[in-house]
Amino acid sequence: MTSPSIVWFRDDLRLADHPALRAALDRDEPVIGLYVLDDESPGIRPLGGAARWWLHHSLTSLAERLRERGSTLVLRRGPAEKVVAELARDAGAGAVFWNRRYGQPERDIDAALKTALRDDGLTAQSFAASVLFEPWTVATGSGTPYSVYTPFWRACLALPTPREPLPEPLSIPGVSKAPPSDDLESWELLPQHPDWAAGLREMWEPGEPAARRRLHEFLTEDSSSYEAARNTPSAGATSLLSPRLRWGELSPHTIWHESVQAGVGGMFLSELGWREFAWHTLFHFPDLATKNLRRDFDAFPWPTPDPEHLSAWQQGRTGFAIVDAGMRELWQTGYMHNRVRMVTASFLIKNLLIDWRIGEEWFWDTLVDADGASNSFNWQWVAGSGADAAPYFRIFNPELQAKKFDPASRYIAEWAPDHVSDSPPPQIVDLGETRKAALQAYEAVKGASRR
DNA sequence: TTTTGGTTCGG
DNA sequence: CGAACCAAA
Numbered sequence: 001m002t003s004p005s006i007v008w009f010r011d012d013l014r015l016a017d018h019p020a021l022r023a024a025l026d027r028d029e030p031v032i033g034l035y036v037l038d039d040e041s042p043g044i045r046p047l048g049g050a051a052r053w054w055l056h057h058s059l060t061s062l063a064e065r066l067r068e069r070g071s072t073l074v075l076r077r078g079p080a081e082k083v084v085a086e087l088a089r090d091a092g093a094g095a096v097f098w099n100r101r102y103g104q105p106e107r108d109i110d111a112a113l114k115t116a117l118r119d120d121g122l123t124a125q126s127f128a129a130s131v132l133f134e135p136w137t138v139a140t141g142s143g144t145p146y147s148v149y150t151p152f153w154r155a156c157l158a159l160p161t162p163r164e165p166l167p168e169p170l171s172i173p174g175v176s177k178a179p180p181s182d183d184l185e186s187w188e189l190l191p192q193h194p195d196w197a198a199g200l201r202e203m204w205e206p207g208e209p210a211a212r213r214r215l216h217e218f219l220t221e222d223s224s225s226y227e228a229a230r231n232t233p234s235a236g237a238t239s240l241l242s243p244r245l246r247w248g249e250l251s252p253h254t255i256w257h258e259s260v261q262a263g264v265g266g267m268f269l270s271e272l273g274w275r276e277f278a279w280h281t282l283f284h285f286p287d288l289a290t291k292n293l294r295r296d297f298d299a300f301p302w303p304t305p306d307p308e309h310l311s312a313w314q315q316g317r318t319g320f321a322i323v324d325a326g327m328r329e330l331w332q333t334g335y336m337h338n339r340v341r342m343v344t345a346s347f348l349i350k351n352l353l354i355d356w357r358i359g360e361e362w363f364w365d366t367l368v369d370a371d372g373a374s375n376s377f378n379w380q381w382v383a384g385s386g387a388d389a390a391p392y393f394r395i396f397n398p399e400l401q402a403k404k405f406d407p408a409s410r411y412i413a414e415w416a417p418d419h420v421s422d423s424p425p426p427q428i429v430d431l432g433e434t435r436k437a438a439l440q441a442y443e444a445v446k447g448a449s450r451r
Numbered sequence: 452t453t454t455t456g457g458t459t460c461g462g
Numbered sequence: 463c464g465a466a467c468c469a470a471a
Contacts, residue, residue, distance in 0.1 A: 231452080338452085339452080342452065346453090381452095390452075390453080391453085391471085392471090393453080393454085393470085393471040394452085394453045394454075394471090395453070395454065395471090396452095396453065396454085397453080397454065397455095400453085400454075401453090435454085435455090439471065442471085453471100454470100454471085455469100455470085455471085456468100456469095456470090456471105457467100457468085457469085457470100458466100458467085458468080458469100459465105459466085459467080459468100460464105460465090460466080460467100461463105461464095461465090461466100462463090462464095462465105
């Protein structure tokens, strides 16, 4: 009589460097992989449209890889705590393993489930796999979370080096009769009417094998130009690994160690550091997506958003070339170059005076790489309300940014060709005036913090 | 991961 | 008169 192990996959859709899967294999019982689509548990943020597209394909890949190795992926939908416990009971499982999540609603679910499973006599165990340093292991001398990046990352680097990645298992024993699974198609994760995903299909191949290929391509071919060209959006110098990390097709440990081995360090690893900083910040401030981290920003007098301005921004017809190019790249590919993310976000907040949360929601819906921490963390960084944020008065000028980082208009020509040829859309605001208005609005925050 | 506007300095 | 530098936002 077997008592299978359940590996509950979440934001870790891979087989390599998967501590929960490793623990299941070490237990020497058949393994059932499980993914739960949970749009119901309290506090869980439903996935955006681009994320659902990615998830569909990454799950397809993961299921195939588990099958090749002898196991299976069971798909279930509903409140995770209930769904996982149900499957454990129905499958006669003896153990459930998962890799940790760090958002508050997710932690609440996982903690409650762990207790319930253990009360039923099962093994329930969680592992560190999605961040290099767990949030409770990094604190200032006085025990508070870091609020400035440089000392935060220095403190991380002073900790023991993150563990080496675990090898990918070649064989994963499965159960003889797999428990019932939803049909992935029934989740309707792919856009239908209309199908807006053509650009995503062209740019991305979700799944662990493609993720590993891209990592090696970056480390062997592209990384030498990274530091010099990372800010040039047309250069193709960035790693494009963000969605791989978001979905856990690669672990940060794998990226860390393979980068070090390839002699890629400094700036690139520091970007992993910002990702860590975002997750640690979310751990300590669970409301990061909705509440100003610096509460004095609650005094910021956001005007009623102009719906025309907002949709011009969303659709890339603000009349400012690099903004329009970025917003169209985002819509078509589910991705935007980091430099342009800063410019488009700054434009929404500081030239259109639209609340950062509205921009955050749009990115959440359209990016394939938006995770629970980085998206809101970075929007707050641009707004000036976040951790180690850009000072509010740091207002990007989209025309200057284009001149500096896209001098030959190559990026603009690729994504917004109308801006380099016939008739660009008219500019919807005056940069000088809106800049002045934003600085004036900032006075309210300064007044509030002095009080 | 900034911009602007002012001043200074060399040609 | 432009480049370089700096303070303030």
